[in-house]
Amino acid sequence: MNVAVVGATGAVGETIVQVLRERKVPVERLGLFASRARDGVQETSTEALEPFDTVFFAGSDETSSQFAPPILERGGVVIDNSSTYRMRSDVPLVVPEINAQAIQPQHRLFPVGNCTAIILCVALAPVRDAAGLRSVNVATYQAVSGAGRAPLEEFDAGKGPFVGNVVPQIGEFDESGYSGEETKVRDETRKILDLPVLPLYATTVRVPVRTAHSEAVFFETERDTTVEELSRAFEGAPGVVFHPTGIVTPRDVEGTDEVHVARLRSAGDDKRHFQMWVVGDQLRKGAATNAVQILELLIARGVRPSTRLGRPSTSRFAKGETLRSG
Numbered sequence: 001m002n003v004a005v006v007g008a009t010g011a012v013g014e015t016i017v018q019v020l021r022e023r024k025v026p027v028e029r030l031g032l033f034a035s036r037a038r039d040g041v042q043e044t045s046t047e048a049l050e051p052f053d054t055v056f057f058a059g060s061d062e063t064s065s066q067f068a069p070p071i072l073e074r075g076g077v078v079i080d081n082s083s084t085y086r087m088r089s090d091v092p093l094v095v096p097e098i099n100a101q102a103i104q105p106q107h108r109l110f111p112v113g114n115c116t117a118i119i120l121c122v123a124l125a126p127v128r129d130a131a132g133l134r135s136v137n138v139a140t141y142q143a144v145s146g147a148g149r150a151p152l153e154e155f156d157a158g159k160g161p162f163v164g165n166v167v168p169q170i171g172e173f174d175e176s177g178y179s180g181e182e183t184k185v186r187d188e189t190r191k192i193l194d195l196p197v198l199p200l201y202a203t204t205v206r207v208p209v210r211t212a213h214s215e216a217v218f219f220e221t222e223r224d225t226t227v228e229e230l231s232r233a234f235e236g237a238p239g240v241v242f243h244p245t246g247i248v249t250p251r252d253v254e255g256t257d258e259v260h261v262a263r264l265r266s267a268g269d270d271k272r273h274f275q276m277w278v279v280g281d282q283l284r285k286g287a288a289t290n291a292v293q294i295l296e297l298l299i300a301r302g303v304r305p306s307t308r309l310g311r312p313s314t315s316r317f318a319k320g321e322t323l324r325s326g
């Protein structure tokens with residue numbers, strides 16, 4: 001398998017390279033790409049990406065729009081961390097712990113969801129499965145590295161808008177007053193959880209934390225349930241670390257792949273309103289780890305993407321279904 005990472009010098013791209021190595025994904029050739037060439041990194045172009053059958057994108061929306069289509073046309077696999085393709089009805093938005101079954105043999109394009117939405121969904125899926133979900137209200141406390149490498153470097157130098165501050169705007173506001181991040185969290189959570197009309201209200205806030213997003217979640221269930229029943233659901237949930245007592249903070253989870261759930265409590269007498277505190281490393285589970293997990297799923301299913309020549313690469317993929325069309 002010949003793998004490229006576009007945006008390899010950025011916060012997410014660098015983490016993808018690290019996670020590929022940690023998880024020992026069978027990569028024969030790894031190409032690193034960015035907007036310009038430097039040590040070990042090539043400038044991105046359609047031609048330079050031709051030898052690669054599987055390409056991770058961790059650049060801007062424009063980067064993905066420009067360079068992903070030729071890769072897909074030749075039968076390659078694209079795993080894209082930008083928001084460009086997430087809400088397209090013909091592509092799955094996969095969080096492997098939740099909806100791996102959304103992947104069909106013809107799929108070659110795999111957007112990775114918004115980091116806040118992924119972390120929220122991993123925590124909400126056990127609730128959905130145990131008692132149904134009627135509504136969700138979430139306030140977020142999002143790390144500076146979520147804005148990318150440049151704002152993080154500025155923050156580390158003691159400069160910029162996030163030092164000693166909280167900023168209740170991530171993305172542009174629309175005419176209804178919601179920010180771009182808030183809209184993504186709502187729409188993508190609905191898609192990942194397969195609850196297309198779930199009432200979900202988000203307030204997303206940048207806080208002076210380097211890495212890992214926190215979320216204060218208030219949810220209403222469809223059926224009566226208890227803290228005990230929900231605790232059991234969290235304890236058995238893939239990708240979740242449940243803290244029945246105590247707290248968990250961003251610093252505790254930096255560098256880990258699980259979503260942490262703490263402070264689960266009843267928020268009323270009707271057995272349907274609850275609150276919880278959720279924390280996850282957004283560069284890992286919220287982006288890079290989720291992206292690499294998607295590739296691992298494809299490998300397990302025997303998917304064989306192709307290079308420019310239209311042939312499957314010499315790969316260690318098992319025999320099985322193929323993602324190549326026609």
Ligand SMILES: NC(=O)c1ccc[n+]([C@@H]2O[C@H](COP(=O)([O-])OP(=O)(O)OC[C@H]3O[C@@H](n4cnc5c(N)ncnc54)[C@H](OP(=O)(O)O)[C@@H]3O)[C@@H](O)[C@H]2O)c1
Nearest residue numbers: 007009010011012034035036058059081082115146148149
């Ligand atoms: N940060 C997060 O926590 C997070 C989480 C989930 C999703 N995302 C998404 O992941 C993507 C990357 O985010 P990031 O935070 O890693 O950003 P970042 O730190 O600013 O890095 C951006 C990367 O993209 C490269 N790039 C920019 N324009 C390019 C072009 N025209 N051609 C090729 N490469 C180009 C940059 O290369 P140069 O170094 O040459 O400029 C850099 O490697 C974004 O779409 C973001 O929304 C981010």
